Amino acid sequence: MTVPSGAQNRFPWKPITLVVPFAPGGNVDIVARSLGVPLTKWVGQSVIVDNRAGGGGAVGTSTVARAEADGHTLLVATPGQLGTLPEIIKTPYKADSLVPVAVLSRTPVVVVVRANDPRFKTAADFIKAVKSTSQGVAVGHAGPGSPNHLALLQFEDSAQAQVNAVPYKGSGPALVDLMGGQIDAVIDQITSSTPHIKGGALRALMVLGPQAGGLLASVPTQAQLGLPVFDATTFVGVFAPKATPAANVASLHEWITKSVAQPEFTNVIRDLGSEPVGEGGAALQRLVSGEVALATRMVKQGRLKAD
Template identity: 30%
Template sequence: MVPVLQRFVAAVFATSVLAAAPALAQNWPARPIKLVVPYATGGPADVYGRFIAQRLGDQLGQPIVVDNRPGAGAVIGTDAVAKSAPDGYTLLLMSNTHTVNETLLPNKPYNLTRDFVGVAPINYSDLVLAAHPSVPASNVQQLVKLAKEQPGKLNYASSGNGTPYHMAGELFKSMSGTSIVHVPYKGSSGARTDLLGGQVQLMFDAVTTMTEQIKAGKVKAIATTGKKRSAVLPDVPTVDESGVAGYEATIWLGVLAPKGTPAAIVNRLNEAIGKIASQPDVQASWGQQGATAMVMSPAAFDKYMQDDIAKWAKVIQSANIKAD
């Protein structure tokens, strides 16, 4: 009788939740909303998260409180949101670190598909493949030729295993058929310092971070990593147009909500975030920072995430990448 009773209670609870959802959505938001940022204060993700929080709060008529919960490769803050009530009052700022982690960290306590629903993307930022001046290659074709002639002789730095910079490098190797040694660092600053000093030869880095060094001639810009040329480095071709067809590796941000959040709330959030990202002043400001606005429906964003998970799963498995 106990299992029967348990099923009955569960059914009653589920029915009550479904019945309450329309009223919840109709009265939402009636209090402040929390945006969990699973990264440290002051980083690019935090800066964009706070920007969205301010603008979104103005649109919704309730403050959006940013709650930084960094740690364990974004797992700590993400897990907290996964366990939150699906009522629209707790949201997650996510990046493509999350889609990489789906394969890289198989034992984490949550699953993006199972525990979250996509609300809206925010923007993406290109990277640039930079080389020390001593590298005898100035474009992708020359670099690929050099790497194939001397397999395992070239190396590239990154801020650590599983980071977007590392994944950009592994995707490049996979799609170009080259063997280039990965040199992981504990953070981008050490990797960047050694690239400038010639201790390492190549690095995928943020466009805006590396632009000053490129203009000063301290490093060479081989290519950028987006679908189209970067507004910050318009004279530098993309990897895709340089012969590695289909290559794309960016850092992108979005907003998720716990699975079960009423569709009316998700749609309202999506519309509001899309409106912010579509404003000319926002797009101009982000463009100067090397970021491009993204606008999608919740369903399209969910598919975008699924495609990204599959993309990086293939790279991780083929390169046998392990978490630090």
């Protein structure tokens, strides 16, 4: 690509594209679109959201890994797209193929059941059923290698029991089957479940991580229930192609951090049940490294596979 005359001294010199490796309407997509509004003000260019769904996030992630390394094409995704997917499927990229720029948001992961299910009035009821039901309590998740799937595997370790895990292509179909009575529970990011909890169809039984506020303020954590603690909180971050100049990455970090503090972003994120973060690339790298370690362990145990 021919760089415009003098552009080396005025990044960015064209619109910024935020590639989302999932279909429109989900948590990551909403976070990216919410970021785009205030980010436009700081970069002085248009910010475009480009949804490239497929392969559990591998298609969109590959797109950015192959993009021109100038900072104009960025990935908005969870650390799992870099830390987990390459461990379970063949991807044209590795965990270090992109450089972390900033953490945008964090989202609690919860166990949800039907609000009118008489078997699970409390989280203790659910844990007791998981440990005592020989056929296994049917628990849905958003698909192999998803943050919700990894949370389910960690829950099994914590409860020292095995559920009847039911994979879906996203949280939406899993929640539909839960409300229809086809499964018993779903491990989900609160953003997907919030409308159904507020509407009275579902109830959050347990937070799989630190105590959360808002809608989950009265929902117990596994620590409060006497289970070994793990943190399944889901994060969304921004990544750039690996060879992006350090000066451009630094500028992007500064602009993104300012954007995450703006009401246009924070109000939307909190309405979803998430929290804005705004931490830098080092924090995001630690999250990716944690995903790699967790996925590697689950693969070695034979519990994490592509299908």
